[in-house]
Amino acid sequence: MDKEWVFLHRRSDEYLLGLRAFISHAVAVAGIDGNIKCPCKVCGNRHQRSVTDVEDHLHISGMDDIYANGIWDKHGETIPNVTDEIHHMFQNEDMSSLLADAFGMHDYMAELDVVDEQSSPPYGPTPYAAKFFKMVEEAQTELYPGCGKSKLLFLVRLYQVKTMFGMSDSCLNAMLTLIKQWFPNVDLPESFYKVKKFITDLGLTYEKIDACPNDCMLYYKEHANDTSCHVCGSSRYKRVADSENPSRSRVPQKVLRYFPLGPRLQRLYLSRYTAESMIWHAEHRPKDDVLRHPADSKAWEQLDSIDPTFGSEARNVRLGLASDGFNPFGTMSQSHSTWPVVMSVYNLPPWLCMKKPYLMLSLLIPGPTSPGNNIDVYLRPLVDELKILWEEGIPTYDAFKKEEFNMRAAVMWTINDFPAYAMLSGWSTKGYKACPHCGHSTKSYWLPNSQKCCYLGHRRWIPILHRFQRWTVAFDGHQEHQLPLITMTGAQCLQELSSLRFKFGKNIKQSEKNPKRK
Template identity: 45%
Template sequence: MDKTWMKISNRKDKAYELGVKNFLKFAYSQKVENQKIPCPCTQCNNFCNQTKTVVEDHLLTQGIRKSYTRWIHHGEQFRHQNCGDSTEHGDGEEDSDTEDLNDMLHDIGTAQWGDNWAGREESADDSLNANHSDTDNFLKLLEDAKKELYPGNHFYSKLSFVVTLLHLKTMSGTIKSFNALLEIFRHALPPEATVSKSFADAKKLIRDLGFKSEKIHACVNDCVLFRKENENLDTCPNLNCKEPRYKMAGSRVPRKVLRYFPLKPRLQRLYTHKEIASDMRWHKEKCVHDDNIMRHPADSEAWKHFDRLHPDFAVDPRNVRLGLATDGFNPFGTMSSAYSIWPIYLVPYNLPPWKCMRDPFFFLSMLIPGPKSPGNEIDVYMEPLIDELNEMWLGVETYDAYSGKKFDLRAALLWTINDFSAYAMLSGWSTKGYQACPICMVETTCVHLPHRKKLCYTGHHRFLPIDHSWRREKKPFDGNVDFRNPVAPLSGNEILD
């Protein structure tokens, strides 16, 4: 579709008006007329859903966001950058998903075994054959990626068909419905079609494509993880606990299991796709910075301060800045069962805003099991992640599909995203009691209500300008005049000290 109209500054130009009409026609090609869609004008920037009439009015009066060249919020699919606009329609579109999968497999092979790995499959001395089980499995994946689903079907390979179905199951489905769907396909497709028999077979097929998780046994009272020096213990080493590791004596069934998903292979996989590898530089090479406007986390003071402290990290835009988010929830919904499970997510903020806040780039780092919240012992469960972040800070060799070269990938955790109760768990500073404010800390002003047995936090007018008239007001506040200066936030080093 022609998008040159987006560059026209005169919004009264006939070509611009025609482009707006064609855009709306494309956006509503698979939607009903009264349905709201994200508005791509310069003000809404796809964050606000509007009706068709309002979107048209905004585009004609305020203009379209010129950087929004791929209409992913309005039905346009992600495409490999080498496919070009010429393949947007026709046969090229049918093959793009399979080609992307083949390209990804080729880049993974290059990342693991070097540039010429594809032509060295017969060699017995090189690194490709150093680990026969890994290479055999990977070469089997390549065969499945090239094998047609059934003779004459050029749209799906055996591998791409399974990947598509598993993605559908992940988005909305159960194992039972997935198995039923496979059964329908086996009866509907020709007998020679290579359709998996069950969900387990499908997962087995793509096992070498995916990321492995680690099951780490934990003390039932959240004292320790049974790893490293505690790996071979059968009871908790805490003298005040001594709870058994397993449910029954002589059994190997653990009482509590942390599921940890390693970070390193996930970050490395980002760079095996040329388009994503290019987008990981966006914050440095394409982001328009303005001191008065915050469009992206790269505009924040925390990001800039980190760059000033660690110029060796900031010099390579491919190094990853991460945010960590967590909160507990009841997986059983509104049922009466009291259970709290805590997922921890990591988000790479190198990506542009329209990607870094999308589901595919939210990395589940770990699942902390219940039935109760880990509370202040959440740091026990963070140990594997901290160890891996320390390793990523030093750098790990990674293949960059965009440049075609290897580099040392580094990563750093810049901040956490959480509610106030989770803040207490992650920071270690209690958000209740006489010193509940994490800014004021020991200078927190509070009064105990004698008849309610609760604390009331006062002293808010200390944050007003020193010459503000409310500084002398007593009745609206706590009955006192307050001319104290605002509390100066402590630096990270001061907090640690």
């Protein structure tokens, strides 16, 4: 069902045509005695109204924002099911052709015998060669002889059900055992561990990167084989093998979970429906100077001006980075802070870009305490990959246009509360210079009775002739005559930060910071 009319001006002819088409469809599919639920901002789908009342309400008040940007499940809209789509594709298309489309290997099948896999690019189609043939074999394997159902598809669905309903590993193991006992012909793994091994080639994996317990460094790249921190000297492991117990496994003190971003961005283009939505901002977005999508913002235009080649390819991905801490133990009294880093995709339409399937967990920074300014240590794998995505790009197959292109990606902004903003930006949001916009010109006063800082000077940002500029009683007793500050450019920000030197880690002893006099 077309949704673009919802975001048009309510007095326009296009809005009225879209409104009447929506009502006609809703009455035919989900109507009860000629009445439908009214999705206006006042009714919010709580009341059944006549066709005339619904049209009047939507024409006067407009559609409820939450419903307009969500799934229209009250008026007969067909909700897309990824599993059904995959099942349909498996039943109606040749398996080898389908998987060749998925891995973007049409032009590379003849080269598989001569290309050295180790010398291929990190995300190119050629490293998928071994996966391709294995996936073809596994996807054609039946769940039991004569059923015609794919074993691989069943295991993917089983993994999805486990995640949706929070099933434990032991629960799924018992379920697999029961199925194998009652249906001996079904060829299933014996445990959830083997299920995960079976579907590893789908890309549902992550990397474990050991970290210093004091957040000084990652055991990554040039330090991958180190056994102690080169900053504080802490051991990498809390339990290591020794001469008495040589078989005892080594247990790292802290582990960062990193979910590679590139393969997941590639998978957005494996579905022809999602691939079409990824270029909505360029081909279907209303361009009427109304801000309804990040593509209408100045930041979007500025990125295009910085690199015109990036903006000329609508399939290049614009990302947002969000992070905050949470306690995974819920309301328990235990204090714990785990920090996920989530990437959101802004190429998609407004009703999809903030939905759960398109919010990608990129990093899971372990606790038990907040990383603070040391979050930069944990962001390194993501930053390294983002550099590749920006500078080089990765070969990606577009299932909608049936062609391969070089996909690039860029982070446009970060989304945080104020404390997390300080951690990611490097600008302290506490003390006398807490305002990131005013910077060194922040007007602040110490309130001795409340023992807090008070920030004034915000009237400089309103128009010069505004009455608040001359109002003294409600503020600090003075009129405001200062002009708004000029926003710093990116180059100026880098220049401000160029002289800073950071020492990461929390294991800095007090005696080292302030040595006692002898």
